[in-house]
Amino acid sequence: MLKWDVGFDLIHILLFLIPPYVANAAPVVLGGGAPIDLGRRTWDGRRILGDGKTIRGLVAGLVAGFTAGFVEAYAVGEGTLLTIAILSSCGAMAGDIIGSFVKRRLNVERGRPSLVMDQLLFIVLAIACAYPVLSVQTPDILLPESVLFILLFTYVMHRAMNIVANRMGLKKVPW
Ligand code: CTP
Ligand code: MG
Secondary structure, three states, rough: OOOOOOOOOOOHHHHHHHHHHHHHHHHHHHOOOOOOOOOEEEEOOEEEOOOOOHHHHHHHHHHHHHHHHHHHHHOOOHHHHHHHHHHHHHHHHHHHHHHHHHHOOOOOOOOOHHHHHHHHHHHHHHHHHHHHHHHHHHHHHHHHHHHHHHHHHHHHHHHHHHHHHHHHOOOOOOO
């Protein structure tokens, strides 16, 4: 019908993406203080997660993601959006932490880029954690073309936002 009708509901996808994006971005502004790993190291002698993953950043990310979901649920009048946001925000923060864990084990220094870990793992885990609710409520988000769109869009958005954050002086490096 419409030229931009791409076969899946972009509004559903954007509503889904906002809370995990907010959860992932909030720590850059609000993080700091004690690291989650409390400075401890693993068997390889390197930090478990590193100084880039702080307790305050984790809490801020979760609260910010839940808040975004609450605002969405209220605005749209659909309570399930809050449930999905809670699951996806937890997934996003878990993905961020797992990414740092894997980066440290691969001897990638804190703050050095890694395509999969930095840009995509958080959104993959966000989808995975919200899967049980998405599959019932908005299954169109789980279509292969939707997931592919989400991965490409997230990569572009992540790159763009990190360049902006770098220019604004929020991040030392543009990734
Ligand atoms: N941040 C935080 N707590 C978190 C996640 C992020 O305080 N749980 C803050 C840190 O200041 C971090 C910044 O947000 O430096 C950017 O996050 P990210 O790019 O995920 O961390 P990196 O510093 O790149 O570290 P890593 O190599 O472990 O990803
Ligand atoms: Mg980084």
